[in-house]
Amino acid sequence: MKERRGSLYLLTGLVLGLAIGLAYSLLIQPVQYTDLSPALLSTADKDQYRALIAVAYLANRDLVRARARLALLKDDDPYNALAAQAQRWLAEGKPVEEARALGLLAADLAQAQATLLAPTVATPPAFTQPPAVTAVPSPSPATTFSAEETPSLPSATLASPQPTPTRQTPFLLRKRESVCDPALGKGLILVYVWDAQGNELPGVEIVVNWEDGENRFFTGLKPELGLGYADFAMQEGINYSLRIASGGEPVFNLIAPTCTAANGETFLGVWILEFLQK
């Protein structure tokens, strides 16, 4: 009995000391970091840092410098981090210019990656037609690919390093078509944007409106589907209108078409909209 009491008071002392030690090291005198690297910042501060990298890139178009700065954040996938943040920035009502910068940097990173992956393309063929819509992989919004998985970017995009949309030049709608093909996705608006020379344009802001809402998104955030590509998921029965933010004719009455599959099942079709810069 005496031996048990002895063990208990030692255990009590140990627990008491542990509590004192934890309180001191975590509450009274916690570790203070100095000389941090950006990789050690909180997620929110990393987002801010990434946005700063993007706006600086928008100003100087120095991809090497931007890439070196992004490397400091040690993201697993810088492209996806940028693309996801661009969409999040828009959804959270952060400055549109920063969201655009994030989207553009993501697109240019992906384009540079695609160029590196296709070093044998010396003289890309001149642009004649946009890539056939039927050749586009299933564009589900939830699907993500890495650039390595999709080396089949249209070669015309490789001809133009960092195309920049000219804000003053409006875009013309050159194709509007509803398609019932589940391989293209369900209930989507697929947007393709080219400049006058036939180069796909990343970073073009697109505005979608419906009766009680608005959404903005950018081309180039899914470079595996084309740098000038963007998509938007429609709700059944809602009437949408869409326009390029920098100017051009709006497209009205976009309602998800109801389609019937071979087995009799119904599904929502897609709208394909192609814009060409004048």
Place this chain on the structure above:
Amino acid sequence: MLGRWIRFFIAIAFGAAAGVGYGWLLAPSPPAENRPSALRIDYQSDVVLMIAEAYAADQNLAAAIARLAFLKQTQPVEVIQQAVNFGERYGYSDADLQKMRALLTAVETLTPLVGTSVP
């Protein structure tokens, strides 16, 4: 009885050492506690340069000041001056230094003069 007290305090000391070791070495404060103001001087200077690059392009001083708040320093002018000094000492390019100085000048014009006597 005295030996028992000694052993008790030794146990407390062991426990305290283990607690401090855990708190300082194994489970230090999470990244959420890390502030941009604790960034190393070269990273802080690069943040200022990024803001200066954007300012050089858009001339939007309000946006530049809002972005400087990221560093969570009380005086933006001091942060920029510190970055300029660092850039001069460590060989930033003239173009970069020029952008940072332009930002410094612009922010200084907005900073109220402290300590000057008003007639």
